[in-house]
Amino acid sequence: MPYVHIPAMVHEVLQYLDCKPGKVIVDCTLGAAGHAKAILEQIIPNGFLIGIDQDKEAIESARDTLRRYSSNIELFHGNFVRISEALSAKRIDAVDGILLDLGVSLHQLKNSGRGFSFNKDEPLDMRMNTDSATTAADIVNNMSQEDLVNIFRVYGQERWARRIARAIVSVRSHKKIRTSAELAELVLKAVPKKHRYGQRIHPATRVFMSLRIAVNKELERLEQVLKVAVNLLKPKGRLCVLSYHSLEDRIVKQQIRLLEKGRSRDPYLQECICDGRASVVNLTRKPIRPSKKEIKQNPMARSARLRAIEKH
Numbered sequence: 001m002p003y004v005h006i007p008a009m010v011h012e013v014l015q016y017l018d019c020k021p022g023k024v025i026v027d028c029t030l031g032a033a034g035h036a037k038a039i040l041e042q043i044i045p046n047g048f049l050i051g052i053d054q055d056k057e058a059i060e061s062a063r064d065t066l067r068r069y070s071s072n073i074e075l076f077h078g079n080f081v082r083i084s085e086a087l088s089a090k091r092i093d094a095v096d097g098i099l100l101d102l103g104v105s106l107h108q109l110k111n112s113g114r115g116f117s118f119n120k121d122e123p124l125d126m127r128m129n130t131d132s133a134t135t136a137a138d139i140v141n142n143m144s145q146e147d148l149v150n151i152f153r154v155y156g157q158e159r160w161a162r163r164i165a166r167a168i169v170s171v172r173s174h175k176k177i178r179t180s181a182e183l184a185e186l187v188l189k190a191v192p193k194k195h196r197y198g199q200r201i202h203p204a205t206r207v208f209m210s211l212r213i214a215v216n217k218e219l220e221r222l223e224q225v226l227k228v229a230v231n232l233l234k235p236k237g238r239l240c241v242l243s244y245h246s247l248e249d250r251i252v253k254q255q256i257r258l259l260e261k262g263r264s265r266d267p268y269l270q271e272c273i274c275d276g277r278a279s280v281v282n283l284t285r286k287p288i289r290p291s292k293k294e295i296k297q298n299p300m301a302r303s304a305r306l307r308a309i310e311k312h
């Protein structure tokens with residue numbers, strides 16, 4: 001199955017990363033390598049791209065897609081929080097640009113067979129990295145009702161979180177919930193009748209999104225990588241983040257604000273990670289949105305928001 005994804009806001013990403021020949025760029029979310037290929041076209045012949053993805057299928061497919069640039073790339077399978085490790089493997093201390101294009105790829109949603117979509121009947125897995133331990137089925141079948149409510153409320157902003165969690169606990173008391181179709185059907189039945197059909201989005205949309213966020217610890221990992229990434233930029237280096245929902249965008253916005261004030265602290269260690277000095281310039285006071293034309297051509301890009309910073 002070809003690995004497909006239409007990259008969002010390519011023109012804007014190239015502009016905000018300030019891609020030029022000879023630059024060294026890290027694409028932390030390689031996916032189908034659409035952004036990576038566009039970046040490589042700008043930075044060759046002597047530029048270099050390090051591509052990271054936690055999905056093995058993405059890495060394998062990108063290796064093929066980017067084969068004509070093989071002397072200008074290094075691909076790394078793993079979580080983007082391990083970005084420093086990926087750079088040290090190539091003996092690189094600092095880079096000119098870092099890209100994060102968050103969320104799932106079209107391939108993961110449609111062709112991965114891992115239950116990311118409520119429109120498919122697939123094992124309820126949702127792991128981007130199939131080496132990691134916990135699947136969506138583990139969460140749905142084992143987590144307490146209260147924890148499920150929290151996941152649906154916090155990560156999905158799901159109005160019917162309690163009803164859905166109660167329905168899950170009731171069904172799983174006599175049989176395991178194993179597939180995406182079983183979960184979608186259960187959610188549909190759990191929401192009040194008048195909210196089941198004719199809604200702008202399918203009633204299971206938010207539950208599926210929240211489970212995906214929980215399985216892949218998406219928000220924790222985002223916060224972690226933002227703290228590390230800025231330290232890996234050269235002076236005038238750029239970080240560019242494409243987020244797709246308000247929870248992600250809020251984390252990016254808050255982190256940029258802290259870095260601008262020179263107050264970004266590790267919440268656990270309580271250490272300043274930028275020597276107490278303002279370390280960045282915010283290049284996007286308001287997030288940049290895709291054009292109407294792009295949204296028409298690629299509806300998956302409709303919720304994209306781009307924010308970018310430049311290191312002092």
Ligand SMILES: C[S@@+](CC[C@H](N)C(=O)[O-])C[C@H]1O[C@@H](n2cnc3c(N)ncnc32)[C@H](O)[C@@H]1O
Pocket residue numbers: 005006007008028029030031032033034035036052053054055058078079080081101102103104105128221
């Ligand atoms: C929206 S897609 C990126 C698409 C890509 N920019 C392109 O042009 O095709 C997001 C990708 O990031 C990967 N990903 C998400 N979170 C990650 C993380 N914490 N570490 C590494 N990869 C991650 C996913 O596996 C997925 O392949």
